[in-house]
Amino acid sequence: MDWLFLTETIISGLMAGVMYSLVALGFVLIFKASGIFNFAQGVMALFAALALYDFLAPEGWFNQLFGFTLPVPIAIVATAGVMVILAWLIERLVLRYLINQEGIILFMATIGLAYVLEGTGDLLFGSDVKPLDIGIPQGAWDYLLDTHGLYIEKLEIFAAITAAILVTVLAIFFQKTRIGRALRAVADDHQAALSVGISLRAIWVIVWAVAGFVALVAGIMWGSKSGVQFSLSLIALKALPVLILGGFTSVPGAIVGGLIIGVGEKLAEIYVGPMVGGAIENWFAYMLALAFLLFRPQGLFGEKIIERV
Amino acid sequence: MLYRETGQFKTSYQADQAIFPIAQDRWFIFGIIAIAVFVVPFLIDDYGANAVLLPFLVYAMAAIGLNILTGYCGQLSLGTGGFMAVGAYSTYKLFTAFPDLNLIVIVILSGLITAAVGVLFGLPSLRIKGFYLAVATLASQFFLVWMFNKFGWFYNYNMTGMINMPASTMFGLQLTGPGAHPAVRYLFCLGFVLVFALVAKNIVRGRLGREWMAIRDMDIAAEIIGIRPLYAKLSAFAVSSFYVGMAGALYFGIWLSSAEPVEAFDINQSFLVLFMIIIGGLGSIMGSFLGAAFIVLMPLVLKNFMVDGLDIAVVTAKHVEIITMGMLIIFFLIVEPHGLARLWTIAKEKLRLWPFPH
Numbered sequence: 001m002d003w004l005f006l007t008e009t010i011i012s013g014l015m016a017g018v019m020y021s022l023v024a025l026g027f028v029l030i031f032k033a034s035g036i037f038n039f040a041q042g043v044m045a046l047f048a049a050l051a052l053y054d055f056l057a058p059e060g061w062f063n064q065l066f067g068f069t070l071p072v073p074i075a076i077v078a079t080a081g082v083m084v085i086l087a088w089l090i091e092r093l094v095l096r097y098l099i100n101q102e103g104i105i106l107f108m109a110t111i112g113l114a115y116v117l118e119g120t121g122d123l124l125f126g127s128d129v130k131p132l133d134i135g136i137p138q139g140a141w142d143y144l145l146d147t148h149g150l151y152i153e154k155l156e157i158f159a160a161i162t163a164a165i166l167v168t169v170l171a172i173f174f175q176k177t178r179i180g181r182a183l184r185a186v187a188d189d190h191q192a193a194l195s196v197g198i199s200l201r202a203i204w205v206i207v208w209a210v211a212g213f214v215a216l217v218a219g220i221m222w223g224s225k226s227g228v229q230f231s232l233s234l235i236a237l238k239a240l241p242v243l244i245l246g247g248f249t250s251v252p253g254a255i256v257g258g259l260i261i262g263v264g265e266k267l268a269e270i271y272v273g274p275m276v277g278g279a280i281e282n283w284f285a286y287m288l289a290l291a292f293l294l295f296r297p298q299g300l301f302g303e304k305i306i307e308r309v
Numbered sequence: 310m311l312y313r314e315t316g317q318f319k320t321s322y323q324a325d326q327a328i329f330p331i332a333q334d335r336w337f338i339f340g341i342i343a344i345a346v347f348v349v350p351f352l353i354d355d356y357g358a359n360a361v362l363l364p365f366l367v368y369a370m371a372a373i374g375l376n377i378l379t380g381y382c383g384q385l386s387l388g389t390g391g392f393m394a395v396g397a398y399s400t401y402k403l404f405t406a407f408p409d410l411n412l413i414v415i416v417i418l419s420g421l422i423t424a425a426v427g428v429l430f431g432l433p434s435l436r437i438k439g440f441y442l443a444v445a446t447l448a449s450q451f452f453l454v455w456m457f458n459k460f461g462w463f464y465n466y467n468m469t470g471m472i473n474m475p476a477s478t479m480f481g482l483q484l485t486g487p488g489a490h491p492a493v494r495y496l497f498c499l500g501f502v503l504v505f506a507l508v509a510k511n512i513v514r515g516r517l518g519r520e521w522m523a524i525r526d527m528d529i530a531a532e533i534i535g536i537r538p539l540y541a542k543l544s545a546f547a548v549s550s551f552y553v554g555m556a557g558a559l560y561f562g563i564w565l566s567s568a569e570p571v572e573a574f575d576i577n578q579s580f581l582v583l584f585m586i587i588i589g590g591l592g593s594i595m596g597s598f599l600g601a602a603f604i605v606l607m608p609l610v611l612k613n614f615m616v617d618g619l620d621i622a623v624v625t626a627k628h629v630e631i632i633t634m635g636m637l638i639i640f641f642l643i644v645e646p647h648g649l650a651r652l653w654t655i656a657k658e659k660l661r662l663w664p665f666p667h
Contacts, residue, residue, distance in 0.1 A: 037443075094643070097643040098642065098643060102646075105587070105642055107440070108583070108587045108638065108642060109639050111583075111584075111635075111638070112634075112637075112638030112642070113639065115631050115638070116639070118635075119631035119632035119635065122628045122631075240444045240447060241444065243444065244441050248440065248441070276459070279459065282454075282455055283452040286444070286451060287448055287452070289444070289445070290445050290448050293433070293437050293445060294437075299441070305438070309529055309533060
């Protein structure tokens with residue numbers, strides 16, 4: 001057995017897993033704080049990437065309107081602003097009227113939202129593939145390639161570091177700040193949170209804005225990797241098995257789930273794929289997650305489902 | 310004034326249990342069926358059949374199937390497209406293997422095969438619940454489509470990878486393949502939908518349907534009062550897949566006549582059918598029809614309005630159509646989360662009191 005090849009496969013699997021985790025993270029945040037299974041998360045990532053591209057590109061609306069393009073850091077901040085506005089709009093126009101509805105209704109509403117965002121994105125920015133370059137290093141990491149012969153993308157390492165920072169920041173935000181505590185209270189019990197004076201609406205805007213910010217990070221990473229295009233929104237489908245594997249309500253679950261799925265997928269592609277004729281990446285992750293679920297129905301790190309009459 | 314049940318006395322338990330206890334409802338439904346059977350076939354043309362009526366019937370069938378699983382038994386499924394593919398490929402394989410078999414038998418057999426597959430993929434539902442199950446059913450969607458695309462046996466190893474419905478006749482009339490008269494195809498689908506809608510309505514009113522609803526409302530409580538979850542959930546998956554499989558058979562055999570797995574049965578099909586039952590009304594057979602009609606007609610109306618009425622370019626119109634579709638879905642969910650079927654009931658309640666509402 002070729003150990004070097006195996007190591008390379010596992011490492012690249014881990015890196016791909018981080019990319020999935022970034023998307024799954026957004027799902028978890030919203031599910032935790034409002035019980036909404038937000039199908040639009042993938043499209044939000046696409047939308048964020050499109051908006052960011054627009055601020056940077058010479059042919060974008062921004063340049064046409066104001067005659068200049070923004071430097072990268074300011075463009076990222078501006079896009080984050082766009083996502084906050086989007087979160088506010090979503091709360092104002094959709095969620096506010098759907099309080100106390102069943103989960104499936106909210107889920108369908110987010111599918112509707114995904115359609116709206118997708119159509120708006122296409123309409124405003126066009127549906128061609130756009131290269132997103134914000135100066136993230138590309139190509140193989142030369143040091144590892146020279147010394148050990150390992151081929152690892154710099155972009156993926158960058159993504160992993162970003163994800164680590166993001167999760168740390170989120171953890172601090174959730175555990176240490178006032179808003180974070182309010183968020184956890186809302187996640188725990190809507191009514192009790194309301195009764196101690198936490199504004200549910202404000203919390204929802206904040207959560208969706210944070211999820212939008214996570215979507216922006218995911219959009220940047222995926223956009224730098226494969227260009228900003230419609231298929232970006234399909235990464236939501238990649239993130240779903242990660243989500244059920246890790247548990248809908250667990251931030252560490254999203255990370256660990258992503259890593260397991262990433263590695264499992266890469267290994268399966270190489271060792272199982274040839275046996276059944278390849279192209280198994282569409283469903284393998286789901287089967288893997290399903291196998292885990294049969295033993296732990298709430299996912300690896302999900303809250304234990306307590307049922308009583 | 311016209312719509313009153315006063316004076317309609319029920320003298321038997323049978324009359325008490327009728328699907329439409331009010332005479333006016335009965336006449337209304339009989340009238341619609343009569344128009345559908347005796348008038349529409351003479352007016353139908355190819356465009357009307359392919360763009361409106363066949364899609365409506367096929368999707369109504371699929372929506373009834375999904376409604377049984379999601380609306381009545383509470384098991385959210387996103388694998389409808391995959392199960393439709395099973396129905397379609399069963400029809401293709403059966404038809405090419407036994408060309409002499411009657412198409413009615415083939416469609417029902419396809420439904421039964423799909424039911425078996427549905428039970429297999431329903432097994433995780435015994436352990437996994439809610440959104441976890443919804444995501445798990447996506448596994449069946451992706452796996453089935455991949456399987457039909459990958460293994461040549463399913464499409465008889467032809468070069469294109471597509472399946473094509475050969476021509477066939479029934480009672481001396483050409484039913485499938487190019488050149489079939491739209492009225493014949495329409496009546497074939499209509500017959501299936503009417504018969505099986507009636508069957509579905511009676512299943513959900515009976516013991517099985519009540520078990521499903523008990524499981525939906527609270528599965529633990531249902532288990533305690535003596536409903537076997539294994540039996541109830543798997544029967545829901547079986548019956549639901551049976552309907553979805555027949556819908557897939559009609560979808561491929563009668564409506565499209567040729568299909569390619571990745572496009573014809575992709576995940577958007579699953580979402581489309583899910584939209585239908587949500588907009589139509591969860592847990593309502595009537596709602597399945599209303600939802601199917603709405604989702605089939607709305608894009609047509611929008612497109613005609615924008616492209617012909619406002620002269621918007623087709624590509625732009627497509628984007629606007631998607632946006633409008635999304636907004637309408639959200640709008641409907643906000644205004645009436647119980648769907649069109651609920652509006653239908655409210656309208657009837659109002660009509661009974663009209664013109665003296667107090």
